[in-house]
Amino acid sequence: MRPQRLEGAPRGRTAGGFGPEAFKCNACGELRQGLGQEVAFDDLCAKCGADLHTCGNCRFFDTTTLWECRAEIKARVSPKHKANQCALFAPKVVRDLSADKAGRYQSPDDARKAFDALFNKKS
Numbered sequence: 001m002r003p004q005r006l007e008g009a010p011r012g013r014t015a016g017g018f019g020p021e022a023f024k025c026n027a028c029g030e031l032r033q034g035l036g037q038e039v040a041f042d043d044l045c046a047k048c049g050a051d052l053h054t055c056g057n058c059r060f061f062d063t064t065t066l067w068e069c070r071a072e073i074k075a076r077v078s079p080k081h082k083a084n085q086c087a088l089f090a091p092k093v094v095r096d097l098s099a100d101k102a103g104r105y106q107s108p109d110d111a112r113k114a115f116d117a118l119f120n121k122k123s
Contacts, residue, residue, distance in 0.1 A: 022096040026056035026081065031096050039091050041083060051083035052091075059092040 022031040023039070027050035043052040055061045060071040067076040071088040 020096050021093045023052075023057075023091050024094045025050060025052065026054065026092075031094075033096065039089070041085060051081075053083050053089060055080040055084065055086070057092055058086070058088075059090045060088065061092070 020033060022033050024031050025045040025048065028045060028048040030045055030047040032046070039052050039057070041053045044050065045052060055068065055077055058069075060069050061080070062068060062070045067073060068080060069077070069088075073086070073088065077084050077086055
């Protein structure tokens with residue numbers, strides 16, 4: 001039996017570190033910085049136009065639990081990927097691991113030089 005995870009404990013490969021927090025669209029993966037804790041019922045993804053106030057974009061969404069929700073809900077919300085009026089909705093926040101890597105290498109030659117330097121390869 002797997003031990004229970006503590007609420008608020010880090011999940012995933014970064015264990016709660018690295019990169020700023022961002023909201024990630026469940027439909028297309030588009031990252032939005034600075035969304036805050038508010039997602040209005042009628043908010044749409046700027047990239048794909050999908051609804052954002054959905055179970056799939058909520059931090060409580062979990063397909064392994066009763067009614068696919070870790071919150072204490074009284075009835076199943078359906079459909080999971082369409083806008084809904086759930087009062088317990090909280091935006092799912094992820095770490096933007098690509099934020100600190102942007103602009104690191106100005107050209108492909110810079111990346112090649114960094115790779116060669118890693119293995120002390122003479123040019």
